Amino acid sequence: MAPTVAVLVVAAGRGVRAGGGMPKQYRPLAGRPLIRHSVTAFLGHPEVTTVRVVIASEDGGLYAESLGDLALPEPVTGGSTRQISVFTGLETLAANDPPDIVLIHDAARPFVGAELIARVIAVAGTDGGAIPATAVTDTLKRAAPGTDRIAGTVPRDGLFQAQTPQAFRFGDILAAHRAAAEAGIEATDDAALMEWIGRPVTLVAGDPEGMKVTESADFARAEARLTRMTEDRMEPRVGTGFDVHRFAVGDHVTLCGVRIAHHLGLAGHSDADVGLHALTDAILGAIGAGDIGLHFPPSDPRWRGADSAAFLRHAIALATRRGARLRHLDVTLICEAPKIGPHRAAMRARVAEIAGLSERRVSIKATTTEKLGFTGRKEGIAAQAVATLMVPDDD
Structure with missing residues (x-):
């Protein structure tokens, strides 16, 4: 029997660097809110059982305007950090028919294809955890502390840029978050918590153009890509x-x-x-x-x-x-x-x-x-x- 797969779309951040007078995930991108591009990619996937969005407590109105017409369960109210928001979302899933596999995705990443979703689901099912990533191809330089002077060149062999969605066996990632909450450990992504508790995570091929919308200029880049994709x-x-x-x-x-x-x-x-x-x-x-x-x-x-x-x-x-x-x-x-x-x-x-x-x-x-x-x-x-x-x- 196919595993049940839940998706947590994390959208509780404020996105102040992107400007626009509102959280970036609700700003329009090619005529639709940024978050809608991210959510609908999963809603239409045949292997996804449910999609749950984690939002800030004050964003209920923006959420309703952006996604209220979609067949989604009630959003989860997140916390002051991404890690707390994910943990809250996982506990909500745990209390309501927990899935076999969970995908955790940033709302600010609108480019997620069906093949990539299928890839991380398949590898998480066999290896326990999977994240999409792309190899670092540019030369990396390390600056001297407090200056703009180059202190050295960082070897790029074996270095990868992590993306989302990150996929895990549900019980494993829930255990990692519970342990981190108890120990006061903070990490930059969910895979890091799996590493911390000694669980394996496998790299799978990511999307070289799978950008995260962070700065205001990123909206123009994302719109240009969406235009190309749509016109095709x-x-x-x-x-x-x-x-x-x-x-x-x-x-x-x-x-x-x-x-x-x-x-x-x-x-x-x-x-x-x-x-x-x-x-x-x-x-x-x-x-x-x-x-x-x-x-x-x-x-x-x-x-x-x-x-x-x-x-x-x-x-x-x-x-x-x-x-x-x-x-x-x-x-x-x-x-x-x-x-x-x-x-x-x-x-x-x-x-x-x-x-x-x-x-x-x-x-x-x-x-x-x-x-x-x-x-x-x-x-x-x-x-x-x-x-x-x-x-x-x-x-």
């Missing part, structure tokens, strides 16, 4: 949208977020903005998320008279959570009146603002039906839209 598995998706609203009593219409004086209004449960409705449906279609009526039912009184910009933002937020990137929006308004030309620039700017795009990535066009059909008879306005996105290839 992105595919273009095109969604289309179409919407119609009839004219009714009123003194203006709202089209693509711009209010235009007119002798009639448009009938609709929201502000009847056919342009934004069509664009919303186009984005939802590109990510396979249904249509605008599914997300904002016309029967729901909350949307009576609502600004349709909220609908478009919602669709874009769904796409972002899927890891998609909006690249271009194109909408065609179909009507005899009002005239669209005088308002085209304002519409383009407004759609770009709502979508967070450059105006160069937004197109607003208008046409008539040569007096044919309901729009030709000036009974209403129609719009059709196309949205182009780059979407992760789930296959």
Whole structure:
């Protein structure tokens, strides 16, 4: 029978060196909190039984915003040091159906692949402990105490840089932490405590690019790597949208977020903005998320008279959570009146603002039906839209 495997993601630190006004693990990285990248890598792994996050007592709100929608058990409240936080997490696991193997991972390491996870689990199962590590390749110099002068060169043979996740038989690492707590021993990582009690730990091949986000500049480096990784598995998706609203009593219409004086209004449960409705449906279609009526039912009184910009933002937020990137929006308004030309620039700017795009990535066009059909008879306005996105290839 396969061993049960728990993961402790340690996220109780403050990360002050990274700046940003909040603990670094909750700062955005490529549109998602840093900690979310780390946690989801384990949630999707077939050998992982459960994932538990250790947080600071004051970070409950940040945790909920970053991970509250994921199927995770309640977070563990950590302590003043990483070692105390890990120990608290281990004791929590021990009290609730302890696993066979535990992986301990730093929330600030967003790059952890499925193969690396499988490697440390397999070796920990046979050897008792395993950590990913990379060989030191740069020449190492030792400075004289209190100076910047070189005092000597450190041989790099046999030297490795440790990474996480570090994996251990659960009973062994729990015993090491309990013994260290009793003896007042502090270590820089969990493998050091295993060494201290005389238990073997095996080095396995780590990821040369498996960086830890520590300084503010590391966010730019990490974002660049995520961009490369994401683009490797992105595919273009095109969604289309179409919407119609009839004219009714009123003194203006709202089209693509711009209010235009007119002798009639448009009938609709929201502000009847056919342009934004069509664009919303186009984005939802590109990510396979249904249509605008599914997300904002016309029967729901909350949307009576609502600004349709909220609908478009919602669709874009769904796409972002899927890891998609909006690249271009194109909408065609179909009507005899009002005239669209005088308002085209304002519409383009407004759609770009709502979508967070450059105006160069937004197109607003208008046409008539040569007096044919309901729009030709000036009974209403129609719009059709196309949205182009780059979407992760789930296959």
